[in-house]
Amino acid sequence: MMPWLERPWQQLNTSFKAGRFHHAQLLAGLQGVGKLALAKGLADAILCENTSELLACGQCKSCALIAAQTHPDKLLVSSEGATIGVDEIRAIADFIYHSAQQGGNKVVIVHQAHKMTHSAANALLKTLEEPNAKRFLILTCDDVAQLPATIVSRCAKSDIAVQSEPQVRTWLMQQLGDYAEQPWINLFMSQPLKIEHWFETGQVEQINQLFHSIDTLNHAADVSQCVELLIKSPELVNEMGRFVQGRIKQALYDGADFAKITVAQQALVDFIKDHQQIPGLNLQLALLKLFTALKQALQ
Ligand SMILES: [Zn+2]
Missing domain, CATH: 1.20.272 (Zinc Finger, Delta Prime; domain 3)
Structure with a gap:
C-alpha cells in the first residue's frame, strides 16, 4: 500500500471492525493520489470471506477469483472519455439487484464519479437512496464540487491526500530510482501516480x-x-x-x-x-x- 493511503485505510478499517462501515464510500482527492488503488483494495477486502479486517486475506476462494480477475460480484465503472453516461450507471442497478454469485457481498466502484452526466448522477442517486444489505458502492472523485450535493451527502467521505513530501520522495525513489530527480518533480508531489504514469508511458x-x-x-x-x-x-x-x-x-x-x-x-x-x-x-x-x-x- 502506498504509505499515504495507510491513514485513510486505518480509519475505514476501524469503522469496518466496529460494524459501522457505510454502504456508500466516497474517496475524494486530486487526480494521481491513488484513489483507484485504494478503492480496488477496499473492494477486494469487502469481497474476501475473511472479515476480521478490511483487508483481502489472499487465501480464500473470493481472493483467488479476485487474483484471476474473474470475481463475478465486483464491477468497475470508469470512462477514458470525458463523461460517464446514464446507461453505465443503470447497469449498476441491474448488477446490484441480482443475487451475489458467490453468496457474499457485491461491490461496485465508480471511478472518477465527477464525470457522470446529469442524468447519470440522477440514476446513481436512486441506487444510493435504496441501500441493500451486502451491497457496497465506492466512488472516487477528483473534485467533489463537481458532484451533486445529494450524492455527496449519502456517502461516507474520505479525503485522500499525501501527508508529507519526504514520504512521497522516498516512494518515488523506490519506484523510479534516479529518474525521480527531475527539476519539475516538486510541482507534482501531491500527485505521485501522475508522475509515475508519465514515466511508465x-x-x-x-x-x-x-x-x-x-x-x-x-x-x-x-x-x-x-x-x-x-x-x-x-x-x-x-x-x-x-x-x-x-x-x-x-x-x-x-x-x-x-x-x-x-x-x-x-x-x-x-x-x-x-x-x-x-x-x-x-x-x-x-x-x-x-x-x-x-x-x-x-x-
Ligand atoms: Zn480472502
Missing part, C-alpha cells in the same frame, strides 16, 4: 521538453515547438500552466518589472479560463497570444 520526455521551454522562456525564445507539443498533447495544458506560474514567480524574484509581470499573470489567468470554458477554443491562437504576452514580460 514515456510521456516524461514531453514533460521535460515542456519544462525546459518554459524555464528558458524570454523575449527572444522560439515557442513554436512548445505550441506544437501542446497541440499534439492538449492534456498537458494544465502542466504548462503550472510551469508558467513557476517561471513568473522566478522572474518576480529576479526583479522583473512588476507591471509587466502583472500583465503576464493576467494573460495566464485569461488563457486558463478560456481553455476551461470555451468549447472548441482555437488552442494554437490562444497559446500564441499567451506566449507573446509572456515574452514581453520576461525580458
Whole structure:
C-alpha cells in the first residue's frame, strides 16, 4: 500500500471492525493520489470471506477469483472519455439487484464519479437512496464540487491526500530510482501516480521538453515547438500552466518589472479560463497570444 493511503485505510478499517462501515464510500482527492488503488483494495477486502479486517486475506476462494480477475460480484465503472453516461450507471442497478454469485457481498466502484452526466448522477442517486444489505458502492472523485450535493451527502467521505513530501520522495525513489530527480518533480508531489504514469508511458520526455521551454522562456525564445507539443498533447495544458506560474514567480524574484509581470499573470489567468470554458477554443491562437504576452514580460 502506498504509505499515504495507510491513514485513510486505518480509519475505514476501524469503522469496518466496529460494524459501522457505510454502504456508500466516497474517496475524494486530486487526480494521481491513488484513489483507484485504494478503492480496488477496499473492494477486494469487502469481497474476501475473511472479515476480521478490511483487508483481502489472499487465501480464500473470493481472493483467488479476485487474483484471476474473474470475481463475478465486483464491477468497475470508469470512462477514458470525458463523461460517464446514464446507461453505465443503470447497469449498476441491474448488477446490484441480482443475487451475489458467490453468496457474499457485491461491490461496485465508480471511478472518477465527477464525470457522470446529469442524468447519470440522477440514476446513481436512486441506487444510493435504496441501500441493500451486502451491497457496497465506492466512488472516487477528483473534485467533489463537481458532484451533486445529494450524492455527496449519502456517502461516507474520505479525503485522500499525501501527508508529507519526504514520504512521497522516498516512494518515488523506490519506484523510479534516479529518474525521480527531475527539476519539475516538486510541482507534482501531491500527485505521485501522475508522475509515475508519465514515466511508465514515456510521456516524461514531453514533460521535460515542456519544462525546459518554459524555464528558458524570454523575449527572444522560439515557442513554436512548445505550441506544437501542446497541440499534439492538449492534456498537458494544465502542466504548462503550472510551469508558467513557476517561471513568473522566478522572474518576480529576479526583479522583473512588476507591471509587466502583472500583465503576464493576467494573460495566464485569461488563457486558463478560456481553455476551461470555451468549447472548441482555437488552442494554437490562444497559446500564441499567451506566449507573446509572456515574452514581453520576461525580458
Ligand atoms: Zn480472502
